[in-house]
Amino acid sequence: MDTPQNTALTRALTELPGPLPARGVIHIAIRHTDRFTVVGNDLAQHPGLSTTAVGFAVRIQSLPQGTEVGIKALAARFPEGEKLIAAALRELEAHGYLQRARTRLPNGRIVTRTVFCNQPTALLRPRAAAAPPQLPPAARPITTHAQASEPTVKPEASPEHEPDPQPEPTPDPVATPDPPAPLAAPPQAAAPPFVRLVPPPTAPKPPRPPLPRPRELTPELERISTALLSDLRHHAPQFTLSEEHVRELVPGVAAWLERDTHPDTIRHTLTTNAPEPVNYPYQFVKHRLTVLLPPPLPGAHDLTPPPARRNPVTPFQTCDGCERAFRAPTPGHCRDCRTEDEQQATAA
Numbered sequence: 001m002d003t004p005q006n007t008a009l010t011r012a013l014t015e016l017p018g019p020l021p022a023r024g025v026i027h028i029a030i031r032h033t034d035r036f037t038v039v040g041n042d043l044a045q046h047p048g049l050s051t052t053a054v055g056f057a058v059r060i061q062s063l064p065q066g067t068e069v070g071i072k073a074l075a076a077r078f079p080e081g082e083k084l085i086a087a088a089l090r091e092l093e094a095h096g097y098l099q100r101a102r103t104r105l106p107n108g109r110i111v112t113r114t115v116f117c118n119q120p121t122a123l124l125r126p127r128a129a130a131a132p133p134q135l136p137p138a139a140r141p142i143t144t145h146a147q148a149s150e151p152t153v154k155p156e157a158s159p160e161h162e163p164d165p166q167p168e169p170t171p172d173p174v175a176t177p178d179p180p181a182p183l184a185a186p187p188q189a190a191a192p193p194f195v196r197l198v199p200p201p202t203a204p205k206p207p208r209p210p211l212p213r214p215r216e217l218t219p220e221l222e223r224i225s226t227a228l229l230s231d232l233r234h235h236a237p238q239f240t241l242s243e244e245h246v247r248e249l250v251p252g253v254a255a256w257l258e259r260d261t262h263p264d265t266i267r268h269t270l271t272t273n274a275p276e277p278v279n280y281p282y283q284f285v286k287h288r289l290t291v292l293l294p295p296p297l298p299g300a301h302d303l304t305p306p307p308a309r310r311n312p313v314t315p316f317q318t319c320d321g322c323e324r325a326f327r328a329p330t331p332g333h334c335r336d337c338r339t340e341d342e343q344q345a346t347a348a
Contacts, residue, residue: 037062040119043097048200052084053091060098060116069114096120211248211286212255212293225253228263229285236271238278245282252289259296 020026039058046054059078060069067073071089075082092098099115117123214221229246232239241249256266270288278284314327321337333341 042119042121046095048095049091050088052080053088056080056085056088057092057097057116061118069116070112092116096123209290211252211290213251214254214258217251217254221254221257222250224257224263225250228253228266232267232271232285235267236274238274239271239281239285241281241285249282249285249289252286255293256289259294261294 037058039061043049043057044054049057056074059074063069071082071085074080074085078085089098093100097117097120099117101113101115102110103113104110226246229241229249232241253266257263269292270285274284314329316325317328317331318325319334319337320331321333321340324334324336326334
């Protein structure tokens, strides 16, 4: 079954012009006449996209307009799973090839529209308006005064036996000055540089945080921490730690115990929702001891609510003149009595 195919490839290799490379890929390019999609090298050789993302970009680009390209629609069409498809779409969205936006239709229904661009970097370049081509000064025609005043008439064909008329002398042609050159367009602002949203795989990773340590590793804390780590394999067989790993993880467990964490809580935190299988139990336990470290318990004075600030209330006083009640910090007369006394004093 495969013999004709191999023979066809061998025959096609012999027909390639020029010497063939000694190593590497050899392309046999057959021109497409129908059912083809143009894919640029900026997508096919994108250094920041995975092979899965590039493959789904090519597949989405080859689909006709209006085709559903959601995660479930692509999973039903292709053999890849939904998680792999979702990761590939996130890569394409981070690099500008894909954009998903919610749009409200005229009937009030909200739909999600997916826009795919085969070359997103071209959208960031400034678009210059197309100017009409300018002829160089040497190629511009010279117009004389006689030519400008006389209308253009096609000469009629004269009979062969008549002699050609003598041409009349024409004045020397006077070249008209060239029109002023158009003003140069103002320089356009340079396109903003392309910012990579996803770091490349070769980017240096930040250092991992160190394993927490207690303020003081007492013998009691060391004994309980060693027993807890050694007993993990009885509750989860995949968490079988070596003796050396137990000694290295003891300070991390002691830091948890120093913060009043119950041993059962530590055991539950280290072994619950673990992946299957746990290939590196030491690294997994160290990661959870470092990242999930609880804060220290607050003291009694920290939990005491602050005293409520009450606005001072002005007490009631009894007026010495009319015996009406009024608010004032000290006893005396009310406002009416004080006004009346002032008027009497003024009249006197």
